[in-house]
Amino acid sequence: MLDYSVLPFRVDPMSLEDIDAVMAIEHEAFSAPWSARAYDYELRFNEMARYYVARPQTERVRLDDAPKPFLLFRRTRARARVSTDTPLVGYAGFWLLVDEAHISTIATHRDWRGRGIGELLLLATIDGATEIGAAVMTLEVRASNLRAQSLYRKYGFTVVGERRNYYTDNGEDALIMTTPRLTSAEYRRQVRDLQAALYARWRERGLETSSAST
Numbered sequence: 001m002l003d004y005s006v007l008p009f010r011v012d013p014m015s016l017e018d019i020d021a022v023m024a025i026e027h028e029a030f031s032a033p034w035s036a037r038a039y040d041y042e043l044r045f046n047e048m049a050r051y052y053v054a055r056p057q058t059e060r061v062r063l064d065d066a067p068k069p070f071l072l073f074r075r076t077r078a079r080a081r082v083s084t085d086t087p088l089v090g091y092a093g094f095w096l097l098v099d100e101a102h103i104s105t106i107a108t109h110r111d112w113r114g115r116g117i118g119e120l121l122l123l124a125t126i127d128g129a130t131e132i133g134a135a136v137m138t139l140e141v142r143a144s145n146l147r148a149q150s151l152y153r154k155y156g157f158t159v160v161g162e163r164r165n166y167y168t169d170n171g172e173d174a175l176i177m178t179t180p181r182l183t184s185a186e187y188r189r190q191v192r193d194l195q196a197a198l199y200a201r202w203r204e205r206g207l208e209t210s211s212a213s214t
């Protein structure tokens with residue numbers, strides 16, 4: 001039987017028009033937020049960076065037709081402009097540094113957390129990084145940020161080191177977390193299994209595109 005379930009959220013490239021909405025989330029999500037200017041610079045000039053935004057899906061997409069988040073990732077600016085009509089619920093990005101993809105940011109709007117958007121964004125960055133040849137993904141995370149650490153652990157990141165007093169706002173330590181080789185068969189399988197589980201969860205729950213506060 002055909003499955004007409006839909007993906008409740010979709011991922012697009014971040015565009016300059018998204019920056020205001022990104023900043024609204026950024027200020028709530030981070031104690032040391034980036035500026036709008038920093039995002040503007042990243043989008044215009046950093047060729048080694050990729051940024052993604054998540055929005056509630058407005059068009060029906062059959063899960064069977066959309067096995068990977070990046071299939072929903074449209075590169076055209078026209079498409080990205082159209083997408084600004086719907087609210088932005090999360091974003092993520094990475095820098096490609098030699099053969100390492102370094103996650104520079106990831107956040108879900110406070111009212112939309114716990115619905116798999118963080119996972120979808122992480123999947124998009126993993127797919128994006130793999131596509132452009134990264135060998136591994138790495139990141140720094142606050143030692144106290146157990147929610148984010150749990151998300152990363154779920155996706156195979158392990159702690160490989162720490163940076164003492166890394167965060168200038170409160171002197172907190174950072175944990176350095178890294179994936180196995182992105183292209184290893186075992187890791188690809190792990191990621192695809194996690195993605196399948198996320199989609200299955202969405203299928204079971206039906207379409208959830210209203211925020212937790214509504």
Ligand SMILES: CC(C)(COP(=O)(O)OP(=O)(O)OC[C@H]1O[C@@H](n2cnc3c(N)ncnc32)[C@H](O)[C@@H]1OP(=O)(O)O)[C@@H](O)C(=O)NCCC(=O)NCCS
Binds near residue numbers: 108112114117146152
């Ligand atoms: C971290 C963050 C991006 C997670 O986004 P999210 O959309 O709520 O995450 P998801 O719903 O996709 O959850 C995926 C996994 O994250 C972890 N997670 C999410 N919320 C959690 C919570 N309240 N407690 C513990 N783990 C949690 C779990 O491992 C979860 O998997 P599970 O559902 O199988 O338990 C979000 O909490 C956020 O924006 N935090 C503020 C910004 C931030 O700290 N960014 C990371 C910087 S390093």
